[in-house]
Amino acid sequence: MKNVYMDYSATTYVKPEVLEEMMPYFTEKFGNPSSFYGISRITKMAIDEARERVAKALNCGMDEVYFTGGGSEADNWAIKGIASAHKNKGNHIITTKIEHHAVLHTCMYLEKNGYDVTYLDVNDEGFINLEDLKNAITDKTILVSIMFANNEIGTIQPIKEIGEICKERNVYFHTDAVQAVGNVPVDVKEMNIDMLSLAGHKIYGPKGIGVLYIKKGIKIDNLIHGGAQEKSRRAGTENIAGIVGLGKAIELACDNLDEHMKNMTYLRDKLIDGLLKVPYTKLNGPRGDERLPGNSNICFRFIEGESILLSLDFEGICASSGSACTSGSLDPSHVLLAIGLPHEIAHGSLRLTLGAGSTVEDVDYVLDTVPPIIERLRNMSPLWDDFLKKGEK
Known part of the structure; x- marks a missing residue:
């Protein structure tokens, strides 16, 4: 039995070059950066x-980069920090229905504390309508937070155009780019991005370290208080090894970006085309360059995603049915519901995401393994039995 990892959107391994640079900061290079020796x-x-x-990776200034404890902290800081600092201007925030829960739950928290949040609809491929965004902005709007690329269905939003709209309307624009950085080109200046979140463990760096880019001049309140670290904006003794690892990881990712995108796109398309040969399947999200290079998300009708995952695990394949942050939930993905899938179809989703360790042999193994699993599970499914009896198409 092979061991095939296809859940790179959940997390990545730490590359050897990254670990090598980190190691001395656990042992001999352990000094507190706030001391003077x-x-x-x-x-x-x-x-x-x-x-x-x-x-260098984001095309911004060093004084605009702030290290955090991860992507979720960066999202929380961006949204809560702007909401607090600009409450005298307005209390309106705009986001989408397919954001990561680090954004959605933060917005829901703010709603309980007097803020008004608009959750934009998306179409059946996960894209927002730019006219909807324009129409949603009011004189009370202080922030637009729209993810760069979706962690479940791989949809890459028109970030540059969103940034232009926000700039024209004098509204801050934050993007959760946790899935995008290291997988597609990101340029905060060209794309008119005011704040951006990223995480080390999505780019072959360590867990527990992230970044919030804050454009110079933006007024934002602190999320964590207690010390002068990060130019007095984010208190707490620095995670030196984690910071070093993230720095090396993002450098490697950007140096190899074109080749990585080419390889992942080839493997992704081979995987998607093969899986769609299974009858009664549906690709979630777009095709082509508007999709993350390593992302595939397929719905298999008449069966449950959890049963697919258990069967794949038995065959040595690591996959998911959606976001790793909601893997314990029995509810269907909020992203799949937002793109219009009914509950019974959304429950049968399978996300397979590729990364630096993925090979053609891995994809072939998955394509050989998945169809008989789907056939076996459908033969045990009352939904499949009812479908056959009714003769539906």
Whole structure:
């Protein structure tokens, strides 16, 4: 039995080059960067180097990069920080119905505390309508938060156009780019992005470290208080090894981006085309360049996604039915419901996401393994039996 990992959207492994750079900061280079002696200066310099690497990757200034405890913290900081700092201007925030829960739950929290949130609809491929965005902005709107690329169905939003609209209307624009950075080109200046969230563990770096890019001059309140770290904006002794690892990981990702995109797109399309040969299946999200290079999400009618996952696990294949952050939920994906799928079809979703360790042999193994699993599960399904008896198409 092969062991095939196809859940790179959930997390990635740490690349050997990344781990190698991290290791000294667990042992001999352990000084607190806020101290004044030699070993502390070493760690301070390491943080500065990582910050420079992130700034180069995003095309921003070093003084616009703030290290966080991960993507969720960065999302929370961006949204709550702007809401608090600009409550005198307005209390209206705009987002979408397919955001990661780090954004959705933060917005719901703010709704309970007097803020008004508009959740934009998406079409059947997961794209927002730019006219809907324009019409939703009012004189009370202080922030638009729309994810760069969806973690479940791979839809890449028209970020540059969204940024232009926000700039014209004098509204801050934040994007959750956790899935995008390292997988597609990202340029905060060209795309008119005011704030951007990313996470180390999605780009072959360590877990527990992220970044919030904040455009210079933006007024934003702190989320965490208690110290002068990160230019007095994010208190807490720095996760030096994590920061170093993220810096190396993002450098490697950007240096190899074109080749990575080419390889992932080829494997993705081979995987999708093969899975769609199974009868009564549906691709969720768009085809082509508007989809993340390594993302596939397929619905198999008449069966449950959880049963597919258990069967795949038995065959050595790691996959998911949606976001890793909601894997314990029995409810169908909010993303699939938002693109118009009925509950009974949304329940049969399978997300297979590719990464640096993926091979043609892995894809072939999955394509050989999935069809008999689907056939077996359908033969045990009352829904499939009813379908056959009714002779529906």
